[in-house]
Amino acid sequence: MRYLNRLGIDFEALLKIASLLGFAFLFYKVIESGNAKYYVHPRIIPYMQFGIVMFITIALFISGELFKTKRKNIKLGRYLLFIIPLMLAFALPPKALDTDTMSISNINTMGRSYESSGDGELVEDTQTYSDREENNIATGSGSNQNAGKSSDNISKELLKQGDTIVMAAESFIPWIEELYGSLSKYEGKKIQVVGFVFKDKEFGQNRFVPARFTMNCCAADMQPVGLLCNYQRAEQLKKDSWVKVTGKIQKGEFKGEIMPVIAAETVEPTDKPEDELVY
Helix, strand or coil: CHHHHHHCCCHHHHHHHHHHHHHHHHHHHHHHCCHHHHCECHHHHHHHHHHHHHHHHHHHHHHHHCCCCCCCCCCCHHHHHHHHHHHHHHHCCCCCCCHHHCCCCCCECCCCEEEECCCCCEEEECCCHHHHHHHHHHHCCCCCCCCCCCHHHHHHHCCEECCEEEECHHHHHHHHHHHHHCHHHHCCCEEEEEEEEECCHHHCCCEEEEEEEECCCEHHHCEEECCEEECCCHHHCCCCCEEEEEEEEEEEEECCEEEEEEEEEEEEECCCCCCCEEC
């Protein structure tokens, strides 16, 4: 600090600028490396880019304080609230969630969503994925992203190969919503899904979920999602290993709830997909 004083540099202003530029560089590094997906939903990334611009802009405004009169009482403690998390973010590499901290209460096998009734209560939304898409097309309501979609786009998102339902990354969530909403329509249909092995003692020995992680906003709300799968050798599957399941859709039950269940015909080991998250 004495050396900075001899150079005529205000140490507190230097701390502010270093913190702002540090966060700007952290955001840039996370986005550029493709690791932002472990922290936030892709729709949040433009806000991070805006944050980079604002951090740099504020740092430029503060730069004029660098060579002004030095403060006698510098309260360094308040800067540690920013500096320590910043250093930890650089020191600790991002890591995808595993199921060690998950339980049956975390996994969303239900494929259901809830909407506010307007009086503070949550009401189950029983519309299927295709219902919502058709309503959006008919009324022009819904998000800008959905408005104006053609029926061709709907069929592409509910991906099929011949008569086989393919739960690819881009169609994983839409298919879960569709299967829960129109189970009778798809009973007996062939299905193919890639996911990691999620087990819970409440499933029993012969059941597991080929799951994917999904998030609504950020890593804090991330949770596994998938369809329950009946498989005689489920007990032999290694937890968190990636598998490709081929089977048929059946009407099943879990904890008194009727739900689509996969009757597995084959379960093969496979590589983890490049983008393991689904939205």
